[in-house]
Each structure stands twice: as structure tokens, then as C-alpha cells.
Amino acid sequence: MASLVKLFQNCKISGLLTNSAKCIVVPERTIYKFIKKPSPGTGHAYRRIVHYPKEYTVKPLDVTNLAGRDPVTGRVVAKGIGGGIKHKFHWVVFTRDGPKEGPPQIERVIDVIFDGCRTAKVALVAVGDQLKYIIASENMKPGDIIKTSRFIPRIPVRANEGDAYPLGALPVNTKIHCLEKNPGHPYHMITAAGTYGTITRKFGEHVVVQIPSKIEIAFHQTCMATVGRVSNIEHGRTPVGSATRKRELGYRPRSGLWQRKTGKHGRKIRKPPPMRIAKPPGAPEPKAIRLTEPTLALKSNY
């Protein structure tokens, strides 16, 4: 602490202004190289980068596989990823936008397509002169007509599979997927193959949904949800089968060591936590200032 105080005492703003170009030359071998390596599980995927164009398109997009590496530092962040068959990416539109009043918007399913980048199948949907991909539901097939509306009637609607309505418009016990977590916020839950949530009850302006992990969460009634179960229900029951197949799926070989504490081989049965209300999206974090120190060679991301 004493050294810090001493350092700040020596700082003079006048010298900084008059001789701004001056810098201390330090031999390279004495520089400490600190690299900030991100940790997995913070909302960034280290499997692939998708090269999105400026405008939405249904043309399958090119990807760059990352093999678990952080694209900024080039360091391995997520172990066990690499190789595999390269698949093109289908740009899925999760937001199902419909009219707030009047009859629902009608769309037609053109095709149900296998997508190698996700477990569920995707459906090509057409309306007007627009084409888009959505997550396919269990029994969706080409030629199906699906409806989308944001209107919440007094009596719950009788929805068919693939229709998208606000949670408040759907009756209790309806199976749903592609659930909007916060109204207007681009984050959707329940999109993996074979999963579904169930509307259990309603209170006030909130609707309680039991998500696939059996936890109950209350969402605002205007959150959009798609009726039915996500397609490819066999996915969970299908064994990988062989080490080669695992490599084809983009996983690297690993040791078969049994690790007691990972919880991989089952969890302890406990009472599920009480129902909670979905957390609203947080405010953006304030921008921090990085104070410089001449002998520290810092990467730009640190």
C-alpha cells in the first residue's frame, strides 16, 4: 500500500501534458505478459463463429469452427471440442411477431430441414414474400398452416401445434417451447430437441411455466411461446454409439476417468426450488477504465 501511495505522489499531470510522446522503454524479456482468458459458460460459444450477412437470409451460412478456442486470444477455453463434420448454419428467427389486434397472421410451413448445428430440426416458413426459419415442433410437416398473434383474449385460445401466442392467451396445461424470457428481449428458452415446458397456473399478470428441468418460473403474460414440443424427440434416446460418431459430432477424445464430484452420473434428489419470477434483463455494465502501468504489456482485451 505504501508503494502505491508513493507512486501516486510522484504522478504529475503537468509533465504528462507537456511531454506526452515520452514512454519508458523496457527490455522485452522483463515484460510480464498477462492474457485475459475468458471462462466458458458466460454466454459465448467457442464451437463456431457464424458469418452473418447484413440482411436476413435463408441461405445456409458459412461458419468458422473454433475448436474451443477464444477467437481474440487464440487460447483454448473449452476443452474437448474440435474436428467433426462441418455443417452450414441456418439462421433461425426466434421472435414470432404477430398482430396485436384482429385475426392472427397465417404462415405456411414449406419444409422441415435437418440442421447439423443444433439438435432440433428447423422449419422453413413462408408468409407474403418472406421466408424464414423457425424451430420445428414435434409433428410439423410441409404444408402445415401455423398462426401467430400477440392478442390476449378473455377466453384462452384453442391453439394448434406450431402456433405462437402470448402466454396469457394459452390455456393451462398447454405444452410450449421457444419461450420468450422477457417481452421484446431476444432470448428464448426451451429450444433443444424434444424439450417442452408446461403452463401450470396463472396469477396477476404472470403465467407460471414448468421448464424442462422441472423448475417453475413465472413469466409475464405477454411473453410469446410456441405451442407443442420441439422436434426430433428421439434425440435424447439415441445413443452416440461409437467413438467415431462422437468425433463426427465435433468432440475430441477424452479419458474415461470417473469423476465423483462432477455430478455427471446423476444428481442427488432434492426438493425443487420454489417458483421464481423471471429476472428482467439487467442494465449494461458501466464501462471500466484500464489504468496503465508502463512495465505491464497488456493485451487489448485485458
Place this chain on the structure above:
Amino acid sequence: MRRSAALFAQHGDFMFKRHWLIKGRRVPQDDGSEAYLKSLGIEVEDALEYVNRKPPLPKFVVDRGWLPQKEVFDHTHPLWKEEKCHEFGDENVLLEGIPQAQVLTKSIVIDGLPPNVQQFIKNIEIPAKTHTNMKKNVMYSCMFDAEQKKKPIKRTLPGKPAHYLPREYGISERRQSRLLISKTLRECDKLAGIAICSKRQVFTDALFVVPFKRYGDLIQMEITTESYLVAKTPIAALDTKSSTDNQLPDLLPLKYTISMPQENIYLLRDEYPIAKLFSHYHPHTIFLHFSPHEVKNLHETPVTESQLSSRSMLKAFAVAASRARQDYGEHVNDLEKPIVVQSIQLNGLSFQFGVFQLNTLNLGDDNGIKNVWFNGPTLPLCSECAYKLGRPVLAGYNPDVFRYIYGFYRNEGT
């Protein structure tokens, strides 16, 4: 073992630097000084930006001289227009296939070729020698030609998606179609004799461009045909006045322009490859080449049978429409003399036949007389044509295909 890490573990300098890394990242707290200074009319600037700022450098313009400027495809482009144009080209297919093509071209669809053409084809007798020649032609086009190009197909073994086989070399699909068309037409010439043969001419890679408005939307078709057979006299039209009462299919909730790319940069123009001065300028038959590697859906799923037929239909429409606009001018509506175009589309070794009759170019609404598309059969020329155990094999030759082609060649609509 490197001991420096252990030796420097308690090093004060290192510890200070580690500590600095954590504590050197600070979020500045707003103490209201900036707002206060602003209220006094004092401009506030970031200190670091002020120190680091550089005087603006004078812009150094390189005189490119005669070098052409790089074309920028945005609203500054000389061909940029506010109104978007829907385009149909050689590599497009319509999403909905035939029903969408019907709405787009205001046409009704009749299954099977026109009765007079069917009867004409039925009565044709082809000598055995011609079939022998045709078999030779097929084998030459698919196996014996000297072209060696890298084939586009990337085959994998079933059940082994990671295993890639080496790319094959051989005759390209386009070359195969081109040879097959030219050799088949030569057989037709030989069989028909000088009286018919002198009335026909063949053009390759003919370009047709036709702009039109449908329900107020601007559409431009720009297509080429692999071979374009023209005749001295036009094919006589059929009486299709009954088409007035027919209804066009309902595409709801789709719009009829779905899957047609829209562009702001375009040049509207009319193109018909043959001048009016030439004696053989009446459209007769178009030969089209289809390759699944060139013609694709935008979402990269295989092209369906209906989409394939609709491609043939739209191309025949474009040929007839460009011819009509050349003959009757840009503002033509219902045609005095309908234009008939026959179409043969090659998909590998399968042939798809059709006849289009253009009755009207009044495409503003759905009322009045409509155009007619006779959707003919799709026939395979042979079941197999490849080397087997080092020997060329042609199996399952279908003589009906040449009968249809020769029937189309001879047809004059009477």
C-alpha cells in the same frame, strides 16, 4: 525445472503488478462535476483524447488517371432505382413451382400435350437405323467425348459422412446436354428431309430479356436457352378461349413473387436474339439444360418436379413474351395471333416436354383470356449409360423420347 517462478513467488514487484491488474480497472463514478462545468458553459473533453489527438492531415488524393473507378453497388450507382425489380434468371426456381408460375404468368395448366401434337407424335414411325444412331449419340455424349473436367459431386460413403471420396473427372453436365441436343437435332434433320429442314434454324445460347408488370409489381426475366430452334412459319395456335373462365390458383398466405430476388440496381430492356429482317425468326422449340448443381433453391434443398416444370414454363413464357414485344411493341395486351413455344428440358438423361401458348400480356389483373401451359410428360432416355467393368454400357434405351423430340421438330400446329 524452471526455478524463477518459485523464486519470484514473493517478489514485491510481481505482486504489485498482479495487484495492479485487478485494481487498475476502475469504473469512474459520476460526482456531478461534468454537469456543473457544462452549466457554467465550460466544454468538457476527455483528457486522454485531448493529449493523444493529432492535427488533421491534409488529404492526399491519388490521381488514378485512366484507371477505372471501382464500382460501388449502393444508392450512388447510376442504375439505382427506388422501385425494386423482381428478377428471374437461369439459376432461379420458384418456391411453389407450377401454381406460382401460373399466377406469375396468368396461365392455366393442362396436363398432357395438345391433342393434335399427341396424335401427330403417335403416328410417327421412326426407322430402326435412327434408333441405332441415337444410341451411339447417347453413348458419345455421356462416355466417349474427350472432355475431362472435375465433376461437381462430392460423394461420401453411406454411413460415413466424414469420409470423402476423391473427385471424379469426366464430361461436364452442360457439355453432355449440348452434345445430346446437337446430335439429336442432326438426326431430326436427316429424318425430316430438306423440305422441313430448310424451314428450321438453330441458335445456341440465345438471350431473352423481357420486363413486365404484374399486379403493379415490376418483374424482369433474363434467361438463356441452351439451343433455340426457330422456324420460317409460326406454329398454329390452338383455340383456348375457354381459358377465360378458369381461375388461377390461390397461393395464400404466400405472395406470387416469393423466392424471386429483388434488386434496386437494374436496367430494363427488351432482348430477342433474332432481328425481324431474318426470314427464320418465329419461335419454335427451346432446349433447356438443368443441372442440380447450378439451379438451386436459396435454402439449398433439392429442386422438386413441380419447380422443374415451372422453370420450363417460365422460360417458354419469356421467349414468347419477348417475341410478342418485338412484334407488337411494348404496350401489347391481348395478342391477335397467339404465339406458341415448345419446350424440352434436359435433366441429365431425362427429358421434360411442354408447350406454352401466349394469348395475352395484359397481366395487370386476372380477368380476360389467359395463357396456356400444356404440361407434357417427363421421360428417361435410358436407364443406365456408364462404363461397367471397363466396358461402355447403355441399358434401357427408351425409343419414345426421340419420337417426342422428332414430333416437336416436325410440328407446325396443323
